[in-house]
Amino acid sequence: MSTQERLQEVFRDVFDDEEIIIGNETTADDIEGWDSLSHVALIVAVQDEFDIKFSIVETSALKNVGDFIKLIDNKIEGK
Amino acid sequence: MIELSTKSLFFACMIIMAPFLLRYRSRIRQEVFLVMNILVITVASRSVLQWIITALWVVLPFVLMHFLGDRENLKPVMITGMVIVYIYLAKYGFVFSLLHLPELFLFKILGLSYFLFREIDYIMQYSSLKEEGYSLNLTDYLNYVLNFYTLMAGPILRYREFVDDFYRYGDEAGYIPITKKEMFDHINRVINGYVKVYVISAILDSWAKYWFDGLRDHSGFIKAAAAFCIFAFLNCWYIYFNFSGYCDIVIGAAGLSGMKIHENFNKPYLSRNVVEFWNRHHITLSEWIRDYIFTPFYKWLLSVPFKKKIILSQSVALFVTFLVAGIWHGTTIDYVMYGFFQGLGIVVASLWKTKRKKWLGKEKNKKYENNMAVITVTRIITWGYICLTFTFTGYPVMSLFINR
Structure with a gap:
C-alpha cells in the first residue's frame, strides 16, 4: 500500500467515516470533523500506523494532505 | 485589567511615544524596544526586591536554555521547577495554608503568569528554533518576554511569531511603511479600546458590583435567583468590554509601531x-x-x-x-x-x-x-x-x- 492509501485508512478510522477519500489537495475544510481536537488524535494514529514521531511544529505547519504525506515519507526515510 | 492610575497614564504615554521611536527602521530598533520594555517593568515594580525577582524570573530560563538547552530531558525538570516557583510567587492561598509556607514577598509581580506562558513557549520551541536558524539572543528573548504592549494580559504571542514579525522589514534604514488608512484604523481602534475599557466596562462593572452586593438582601429563592441572573448578565458584558477593549488598545497601539499582534477575540x-x-x-x-x-x-x-x-x-x-x-x-x-x-x-x-x-x-x-x-x-x-x-x-x- 502507498503512503496515501495507508493514510486514508487512518483518516477513515479516526473520523469514523468509511467514505473519506483523500488527495494531495485535501485540507481540514474538506473533512467533516477535522478540527484542532481531532487533529491530535489523527497525529497520534498516524504515529502509531507508521511508527514515527512528530514535533508540535511539524504538525502545526501542515497545509494540506500532500504536505502531510511528504512529511511522513521524509520521516520514514530518515528512520 | 486596566485601572486609572499613574501607571496607566504612563502606559498611555508609552503607546503614544513608541511609534515615533519604533517605526524607524534602524539597526538599533531592537535595542530601543528593549530599553522601553525595561523602563516599563521598572516603573511597574514597587521595590528593588520586586525588580530583582522579576529579572531573575525572566532571565534564568534564558540562561539555563543557553547553556543546557540541548539536553532534551532538562525541559520537564525546568518546567516543573518554574511551575512550583510560579505557584509560590502567584500566592495561591490554599497552597500556603496547606504547607504552612512563609510569605517572603508581599508583592504580586505584574504579568507574572503571562511571562510564564512565553517562557514555556521559548523552552519548548528552543530546539526547533535553533534548527531553523533563529538567532536566540538575549535582546530578542527579553523583547519577546517583556514586550510592554502585551505585558498585562496578553495576547500571548509565540517566540517564532514575534521574531518573524519584528524583523519583517529587514534592517535597511528608513521608515516602516504605513498608509494613512492603516494609521487611522489603528488610532481608531486604540480610542475605541479606551472607550470600551474606561467608559462602557467601568459602568457595567459598577452595576454588576451593585447587584452582587445586594444579593444577600433578597428574601426568597426566586427573587435572589433573578437578581443573580441580572448580576451575571452585567458581569459577562463587563468581561467582554474590558478584555476585548484592552486587546483593542494593545493591538492598535502595537500596529502603530509596525508590530502585528495576534487577534484575541472573534465575537x-x-x-x-x-x-x-x-x-x-x-x-x-x-x-x-x-x-x-x-x-x-x-x-x-x-x-x-x-x-x-x-x-x-x-x-x-x-x-x-x-x-x-x-x-x-x-x-x-x-x-x-x-x-x-x-x-x-x-x-x-x-x-x-x-x-x-x-x-x-x-x-x-x-x-x-x-x-x-x-x-x-x-x-x-x-x-x-x-x-x-x-x-x-x-x-x-x-x-x-x-x-x-
Whole structure:
C-alpha cells in the first residue's frame, strides 16, 4: 500500500467515516470533523500506523494532505 | 485589567511615544524596544526586591536554555521547577495554608503568569528554533518576554511569531511603511479600546458590583435567583468590554509601531457551543493551552492508559486542561469551580457533537447545524452558560453558598 492509501485508512478510522477519500489537495475544510481536537488524535494514529514521531511544529505547519504525506515519507526515510 | 492610575497614564504615554521611536527602521530598533520594555517593568515594580525577582524570573530560563538547552530531558525538570516557583510567587492561598509556607514577598509581580506562558513557549520551541536558524539572543528573548504592549494580559504571542514579525522589514534604514488608512484604523481602534475599557466596562462593572452586593438582601429563592441572573448578565458584558477593549488598545497601539499582534477575540458571545466559545474568546490562551497542556496530555492518554480510546482520552484531556486553566486564572476556590464548569461544558459539547453525528448521519447533521432556529437556540444556551460560569471570575460566588 502507498503512503496515501495507508493514510486514508487512518483518516477513515479516526473520523469514523468509511467514505473519506483523500488527495494531495485535501485540507481540514474538506473533512467533516477535522478540527484542532481531532487533529491530535489523527497525529497520534498516524504515529502509531507508521511508527514515527512528530514535533508540535511539524504538525502545526501542515497545509494540506500532500504536505502531510511528504512529511511522513521524509520521516520514514530518515528512520 | 486596566485601572486609572499613574501607571496607566504612563502606559498611555508609552503607546503614544513608541511609534515615533519604533517605526524607524534602524539597526538599533531592537535595542530601543528593549530599553522601553525595561523602563516599563521598572516603573511597574514597587521595590528593588520586586525588580530583582522579576529579572531573575525572566532571565534564568534564558540562561539555563543557553547553556543546557540541548539536553532534551532538562525541559520537564525546568518546567516543573518554574511551575512550583510560579505557584509560590502567584500566592495561591490554599497552597500556603496547606504547607504552612512563609510569605517572603508581599508583592504580586505584574504579568507574572503571562511571562510564564512565553517562557514555556521559548523552552519548548528552543530546539526547533535553533534548527531553523533563529538567532536566540538575549535582546530578542527579553523583547519577546517583556514586550510592554502585551505585558498585562496578553495576547500571548509565540517566540517564532514575534521574531518573524519584528524583523519583517529587514534592517535597511528608513521608515516602516504605513498608509494613512492603516494609521487611522489603528488610532481608531486604540480610542475605541479606551472607550470600551474606561467608559462602557467601568459602568457595567459598577452595576454588576451593585447587584452582587445586594444579593444577600433578597428574601426568597426566586427573587435572589433573578437578581443573580441580572448580576451575571452585567458581569459577562463587563468581561467582554474590558478584555476585548484592552486587546483593542494593545493591538492598535502595537500596529502603530509596525508590530502585528495576534487577534484575541472573534465575537465570542455568538458561539453555538462551549468548544466554539473557547476558539473565539481569549483565542491566544486557548491555543497556548491546546499546544502545551491538552495536546501532550491527550497524546499520553492515547498511547499509555487509554490505548486508542479516542473519545475517552479526548474528554479526560479536555476536562483536565480546562480545570488547570481555570485554576491558573486565580488563586481562590471560585476559580476551581470556574475551571470545573468550563471543562464540563467543553466535554458535554464535544460528546454531544460526536453522538449527534452518529444518530443523525452526515446529511441530517449538516441540516441540523445550519437550521436557523437551532443556531439561535444553541447560541442563547451557550451564552447563558458562559454568563453563569463567568460569575466565578472576580466575585466570591462560592461564599454565597458556604456562609449563609
